[in-house]
Amino acid sequence: MDAILQQLNGVPGVIGSLVCGGDGGVVARAFPPLFDAAIIEGVSATVADPASGIRNAIDSADLLDFRYGDGRIVIKPLRNAFLLLLCTKGVNLGVLTISLNVAKGKLESLLVATQDSPLTVAAAVTPDLMELTVCHLADGTKGSSFEQFGMAALTPATARHVSSFYRGGAFKRLKLTNRTNGTTGVFPVMIVNESDSSYDGKIILCTSIEKKLEAVPGDRLLVEIS
Numbered sequence: 686m687d688a689i690l691q692q693l694n695g696v697p698g699v700i701g702s703l704v705c706g707g708d709g710g711v712v713a714r715a716f717p718p719l720f721d722a723a724i725i726e727g728v729s730a731t732v733a734d735p736a737s738g739i740r741n742a743i744d745s746a747d748l749l750d751f752r753y754g755d756g757r758i759v760i761k762p763l764r765n766a767f768l769l770l771l772c773t774k775g776v777n778l779g780v781l782t783i784s785l786n787v788a789k790g791k792l793e794s795l796l797v798a799t800q801d802s803p804l805t806v807a808a809a810v811t812p813d814l815m816e817l818t819v820c821h822l823a824d825g826t827k828g829s830s831f832e833q834f835g836m837a838a839l840t841p842a843t844a845r846h847v848s849s850f851y852r853g854g855a856f857k858r859l860k861l862t863n864r865t866n867g868t869t870g871v872f873p874v875m876i877v878n879e880s881d882s883s884y885d886g887k888i889i890l891c892t893s894i895e896k897k898l899e900a901v902p903g904d905r906l907l908v909e910i911s
Contacts, residue, residue: 686713686795689788696784698776700756701725704792707765709733711849712796716771722854730852732760732767748785750778761785764793815850816864816905817843817888819895822877837861838877838889846886851910861888862907863898870897871911 690702694715701716709730716725732739739749739760749760757776761768768788772781822838837859839847848854862869872894877884888906890898900906 686792687715689791689795690715693770693784693788696776696781698773699781700771700773702768702770703729704763704796705729705733705767705769707733707767710852711845712766713845722848726849726852728758729767729769732769748782759785761789763789764796766792766796768792814907814909815847817886817908819890819900819902819904819906820884820887821902822884822889832891832893834873834875835891835893836873836875837891837894838875840884840887841876841878842882842885843887844874844876847908847910853910856910858911859888860909860911861894861898862909863900863904864907865904866899868898870894 686704690704690713693699693702701714701720703714703716703725704712706712709726709732711726711729714725747762751758751760752774754774756774757772759770759772759776759778759781761770768785770781770785817839844856847859848856857873858871859874860869860871877889888908890900895901898906
């Protein structure tokens with residue numbers, strides 16, 4: 686989805702874009718670094734909130750265009766989700782609409798595919814807390830270096846999902862709980878740039894954390910932002 690959002694951001698007048706689910710959780714976003722993640726997530730939650738009136742308007746329209754003094758917010762409804770773009774006030778809506786129609790089909794296909802992904806399954810176990818599966822890095826060299834830090838690790842996709850699930854921003858520590866034996870602890874977390882999607886929806890633990898939590902690869906841990 687990131688690639689599609691970046692393409693939309695390339696349309697003259699588009700500043701940033703995001704996809705949020707029907708519950709308001711941010712699925713993917715592409716905004717300049719100066720934009721606060723909490724504000725972005727607050728906007729997506731408002732869009733999805735039935736009480737705001739925006740969602741009812743979206744249900745009966747193909748596109749919503751909110752105009753302000755210095756900019757515009759354009760909302761395109763997707764299947765069980767929304768595409769939101771922050772634009773300059775001079776954006777050409779006719780040109781943008783063509784790009785949105787192309788992006789709509791691609792994004793909806795990806796949204797359907799992610800419904801059965803490990804990330805979705807991880808969040809579906811309990812409505813209040815997320816569970817992630819314990820795993821090891823397959824690369825022995827990386828695993829050896831990783832052990833020295835005494836940390837847990839997540840892929841960028843999983844980190845974004847954890848942040849979205851708890852409606853928070855960046856985090857450096859996680860509270861991990863082994864539901865089987867009740868052991869728990871708060872541990873520092875690092876992001877590993879693993880391109881292998883098999884690590885998505887999982888948490889990588891060093892040996893010292895595994896021992897403390899009495900967990901082994903394949904176990905599922907409750908994960909909370911600390």
